[in-house]
Amino acid sequence: MTDTNTEQAIDLDSTDLFDIQRTMRAMRRLKPDPVPDELITKILEAGLCAPNGGNAQKWRFLVVKDAAIKKSVQPYYKRAYDEVQKPRHDAQAPKEPGPALDQHHRNEAAIEYLTDHFHEAPVWIVACAEGANSASAATGASVFPAVQNMLLAARALGLGATLTARHVTFREEVEKLLGLPDNVGSFAILPIGYPVGKFGPTRRTPVSDVAFLDSFDQPWPG
Numbered sequence: 088m089t090d091t092n093t094e095q096a097i098d099l100d101s102t103d104l105f106d107i108q109r110t111m112r113a114m115r116r117l118k119p120d121p122v123p124d125e126l127i128t129k130i131l132e133a134g135l136c137a138p139n140g141g142n143a144q145k146w147r148f149l150v151v152k153d154a155a156i157k158k159s160v161q162p163y164y165k166r167a168y169d170e171v172q173k174p175r176h177d178a179q180a181p182k183e184p185g186p187a188l189d190q191h192h193r194n195e196a197a198i199e200y201l202t203d204h205f206h207e208a209p210v211w212i213v214a215c216a217e218g219a220n221s222a223s224a225a226t227g228a229s230v231f232p233a234v235q236n237m238l239l240a241a242r243a244l245g246l247g248a249t250l251t252a253r254h255v256t257f258r259e260e261v262e263k264l265l266g267l268p269d270n271v272g273s274f275a276i277l278p279i280g281y282p283v284g285k286f287g288p289t290r291r292t293p294v295s296d297v298a299f300l301d302s303f304d305q306p307w308p309g
């Protein structure tokens with residue numbers, strides 16, 4: 088994995104879409120300071136601009152600010168980490184000491200931090216869908232474009248956020264605590280707040296490793 092942005096100077100205050108995309112990484116350390124409702128409205132409005140199947144707009148968004156509700160959900164988010172995600176991540180960790188292992192430890196520390204402080208984010212947006220098969224993959228395909236729009240909007244407003252979906256390990260319990268109606272399923276929880284650290288470049292493999300021209304034998308030359 089390389090940092091695809093190191094060659095380019097990044098202006099962290101830029102609101103150019105491409106700069107926003109390049110610096111919209113998961114911001115897992117958040118301040119508890121309140122986020123004005125107007126900004127949450129702007130984020131929701133950005134979400135509603137997203138493509139969705141048949142323009143049916145079956146998405147529903149639960150904004151959670153209530154500390155007691157967030158606190159009741161966090162133990163399930165942590166259990167999913169302890170029981171499912173951490174063992175998987177440990178198994179995938181680089182075996183040799185070096186930069187890749189150091190990066191793995193840094194990443195895991197940030198994931199653990201968010202896990203322990205999940206409920207302390209001042210605002211959550213729970214991205215949901217209404218409908219009979221509300222938890223199906225096909226329905227999710229109509230919710231995640233809105234999620235991405237909201238993450239970009241948060242970044243553009245100087246707010247940190249992370250796409251999280253780990254709660255689905257305990258979907259039934261979490262949805263009950265969130266008080267979702269029976270015909271509404273949840274897909275993601277976005278903890279949002281002012282970031283503790285700075286926005287920075289995303290780390291991704293180069294385009295030529297994952298994009299091809301006309302056949303998979305030929306990497307995209309760009």
Ligand SMILES: Cc1cc2nc3c(=O)[nH]c(=O)nc-3n(C[C@H](O)[C@H](O)[C@H](O)COP(=O)(O)O)c2cc1C
Nearest residue numbers: 111112113114198201249250251252253254289290
């Ligand atoms: C479907 C999905 C579910 C995710 N769930 C979680 C999660 O539960 N907790 C978390 O900390 N990050 C979660 N992430 C964020 C990814 O770990 C993150 O985007 C990836 O490691 C790349 O890091 P970056 O966005 O900081 O560049 C999720 C991302 C996706 C797409």
